[in-house]
Amino acid sequence: MSESASASAGHRRAQRHLPLQILLGFLVIYFLVPFWWVVVNSSKDAPGLFGGGNTLWFADQVDYLGNLRQLFTYDGGIYLRWLLNSTLYALAGGIGATVLAVMAGYGFAKYRFAARRFSFAVVLGALMVPATALVIPTFIMFAQLGLTNTVWAVILPSLLNPFGVYLMHVYARDAVPDEILDAARADGAGEIRTFLQIALPLMRPAVVTVLLLSAVASWNNYFLPLAMLSDNRLFPVTVGLGLWQGVASGNNAGGTSLWSLIILGSLVSVIPLIIAFFSLQRHWRGGLSVGGLR
């Protein structure tokens, strides 16, 4: 990298940089290989999968529709349920965590209240607490309240997002000038109205970023639902596919048909998030730089 960079040092305009672009090309291939494998192999049936054909290319028979039908009807359509559960957990956890984080971040940035510094220091300290260390005691607390094995056991702990508070604090401090808030107050707007109509629009990029980060965290969560839920009809798709994988690895003969379901299931489960990320790209990119800049 250093050679090609210094070789082009004299030129001012960005030009081809062929070696760098080729290097980048290899990296892109590396990052895409698992997707390619999954796309190719989810078109195969069990014989195609285990028949010893080319593992990185399509078999003679390409049967996405048949496999999809199998995936969504297997075990009474449990896979679709898992997808819907994941969506519920991601939306409820994501939106809830974002609302709380935006309010708290704004409060920390714009009001001088008692114990503010201390509270904020505690929130920052919480960033260091391993999230999984909380799962065991939370499980016992929820068990006593009869909340384990319900959707609440997954949603409620997901509402906690200290990093979101930190991100919103930094963003609100810089992007929302005190003068505008004072002007709004002088015009007779209440604190809530000032927040909703003046501050919130100014904080939009950070809000979208925190929303995406919290929703992704909930969607990706594995340890928490794995510990909390025992009814497989409440599983999110991560725990469900993990379950299938355990079953398929456990019995070598009977598991073969399950493998093609797992492969297609992984592919289908990643599509919603990829779409969400790419369609919202414009919005979250601006917010992401905030956390890193300070």
Add this chain to the structure above:
Amino acid sequence: MTSITEKRAPRTHHDKRKTRGTIQRREHLTGWLFVGPFGVVFLAFLIAPLGYALYLSLFQKKLIGGTSFVLFDNYVKAFTDPSFLSGAWFVIRFALVAIPVQIGVALAMALILDAVTSLFTRFSRLMIFLPYAIPTVIGAVMWGFLYSKSFGPLTDVFGFFGATAPDFLSNNLIFYGLLNIVTWQWAGYYMIILYAALQGIDPTLYEAARMDGAGRWQVARRIKIPLIAPALILILVFSLIGTLQFFNEPQILRYLAAGTIGSDFTPNMYAYQQAFGLANFNYGSAISFALGGVVFICVYAFLFFTRKRRSFL
């Protein structure tokens, strides 16, 4: 704060005092109103569980005699338990290798993408970021397929060159198998954060450096990297916390790599096994807490180290 009171402060001295007090009280109140809802969740799902875990970890449950207070016995047990120690040693070793690799790859990619602008680099940026949108569990499942001897491509690819495929699920290579998965999963995300930080640098700085005869490589090393140091440190801290808590990937690969990954492979897996496999919540909590302690010490040691180094920059 002062600007608010000044603008609204009425004329007379007496009134002024009174109003300032009310406004201050109101600001306290509204401030807490905004922070309060988060505070409730914070207390309920962070402070309370932490306190409860600490409490639980001070007890032992025995078949005969029931539950008894044992103070730090569980911790003494944990720090002399070969299962916990080997798991802790594994995640520390893994962090020492995986974090520099991930961040090195991310930084290199971010610098390239920042320096070269073309349609292809824009496309690459998205593709490299793509794995972040994949749940770690699904990522591990996908790589498990690729490593698999029965339907993975490694046998074909290495067979083509007349070599035997490495088994990334074997005892010797599982470290690298996991290293590859986490790099694939996280490098793109770190790259995006670093890239965003790089894009925030004032371009006139490069202009000035070029006037002084600095090459691209020098600009990257002397200007770009020092200026994004805060972003680098943020990423390092997060990846350190995440890596020490390693759970999802080895837990998923366990099924495929039977015999290689035991239930005590990482401290988190061991805590899970103790709590939910053996219903030994007291010891499970002690392990979680001990792991939390290890994370805390590592993060603070790291922050201390970088603070010292940054003062030299």
